Amino acid sequence: MQRTFTERDRLLKERDRLLRRAARATGLAGAATALLCMLVPGGLAPDILLGSVLLVLAMAGWLYLLGRTGAIRWVVMTVLTGMAAILLIGFGRAPEPRMNLVEESVIAAVAAGAMSSVAIVLVVSLSRLVTLGSVLGFTVASVVAATVTSHGTIVPLALTISGWFATTLGGWWMGQSIPRAMQRIAAIGRAHRAERHASELEAQRRQDARLLHDTVLATLTLLAHSGVGVSPDALREQAGDDARLLRQLRLGGLPTPRRSGVYTLEPASESTLGNTLESVKQRFGRMGLEVDWHGSGQVLLPSTVLDSFLLALGECLENVRRHSGVKRADVTITDDDTTVRAMVTDAGIGFDLDGVGAERLGFTESVVARLRDVGGNARLFSSPGSGTTVVLEVPK
Numbered sequence: 001m002q003r004t005f006t007e008r009d010r011l012l013k014e015r016d017r018l019l020r021r022a023a024r025a026t027g028l029a030g031a032a033t034a035l036l037c038m039l040v041p042g043g044l045a046p047d048i049l050l051g052s053v054l055l056v057l058a059m060a061g062w063l064y065l066l067g068r069t070g071a072i073r074w075v076v077m078t079v080l081t082g083m084a085a086i087l088l089i090g091f092g093r094a095p096e097p098r099m100n101l102v103e104e105s106v107i108a109a110v111a112a113g114a115m116s117s118v119a120i121v122l123v124v125s126l127s128r129l130v131t132l133g134s135v136l137g138f139t140v141a142s143v144v145a146a147t148v149t150s151h152g153t154i155v156p157l158a159l160t161i162s163g164w165f166a167t168t169l170g171g172w173w174m175g176q177s178i179p180r181a182m183q184r185i186a187a188i189g190r191a192h193r194a195e196r197h198a199s200e201l202e203a204q205r206r207q208d209a210r211l212l213h214d215t216v217l218a219t220l221t222l223l224a225h226s227g228v229g230v231s232p233d234a235l236r237e238q239a240g241d242d243a244r245l246l247r248q249l250r251l252g253g254l255p256t257p258r259r260s261g262v263y264t265l266e267p268a269s270e271s272t273l274g275n276t277l278e279s280v281k282q283r284f285g286r287m288g289l290e291v292d293w294h295g296s297g298q299v300l301l302p303s304t305v306l307d308s309f310l311l312a313l314g315e316c317l318e319n320v321r322r323h324s325g326v327k328r329a330d331v332t333i334t335d336d337d338t339t340v341r342a343m344v345t346d347a348g349i350g351f352d353l354d355g356v357g358a359e360r361l362g363f364t365e366s367v368v369a370r371l372r373d374v375g376g377n378a379r380l381f382s383s384p385g386s387g388t389t390v391v392l393e394v395p396k
Contacts, residue, residue: 023120024067030113043102055085082115083142090146099152112163120171295333315366324348
């Protein structure tokens with residue numbers, strides 16, 4: 001449910017951003033049109049021209065700020081400034097002669113173009129629709145007052161009503177269409193990710209089947225036929241290669257084939273701990289457990305010690321994944337002159353150490369006994385509700 005609300009909020013935020021930009025672009029276009037009409041020679045008296053230009057420039061500033069924030073105060077400032085420009089043109093001139101075409105054009109451009117753009121951001125909620133009705137009423141009243149006083153035609157009024165109707169309808173259409181379009185785009189993205197995940201799983205399944213066929217199953221088939229046609233030494237060597245491959249897979253490695261039946265292995269007798277911790281982290285990350293590493297990873301260990309250390313560490317992380325009830329664990333690696341230590345900590349449900357029966361051999365055999373075979377040790381600390389900590393130690 002939380003994910004749905006978050007997605008909905010994101011869609012509404014993106015919708016409002018696009019509506020603000022549309023309002024700014026429409027309003028600035030209307031203001032620019034009004035300024036061009038004002039510059040027609042002889043259209044406006046010099047004193048009215050100066051005041052009108054300043055008011056329209058101020059209105060353009062409010063429209064720019066409206067496009068950035070969408071705040072109601074910039075809507076109000078835009079409408080008030082536009083009304084001031086209209087009334088200045090209508091009442092600032094002499095009653096006679098009759099209002100000319102340039103004056104009517106300026107009023108229409110201000111009212112129907114620049115001022116009507118605020119309707120685009122006022123169609124998204126009921127409270128803003130009330131504001132829309134109010135500013136529309138004030139705009140129409142100012143146009144009527146200016147044209148009637150100066151004996152103008154009804155053309156500015158008709159253009160004003162048409163402009164506000166068009167921008168309101170356009171804003172409503174965008175407000176309804178944008179979330180639907182974004183939802184469809186998101187659905188296409190989810191479908192693409194699901195298809196890609198399925199393709200990756202299928203590719204991994206085929207690779208695993210090929211790997212199994214080329215190695216272990218081939219060896220087992222030879223054993224089932226008593227190794228007919230293969231010398232005992234060659235059979236033992238092949239079984240050893242299979243064992244090393246399985247060990248690498250268990251540690252999270254991803255071997256790649258050089259040719260059928262031959263896979264790249266790491267034969268080094270001594271390995272850097274930091275080179276293998278990342279593979280363990282990725283392995284558990286794929287299974288849903290996030291592992292945070294702390295401390296040093298640049299420690300050299302003999303391969304036999306490294307194998308036991310990493311297998312014990314992996315078993316501890318597997319226990320966290322299966323039993324702790326949390327999705328995150330911390331692993332801290334430290335070392336001194338003789339010993340490498342790993343502390344595996346989780347903030348899960350924990351358990352009572354005294355309540356674990358002697359017949360539960362998983363931790364004893366997979367962790368403690370494995371480390372003792374290479375001269376190491378393991379200690380376990382836990383209590384109900386307080387998480388679990390395991391300290392692993394191996395000699396350098």
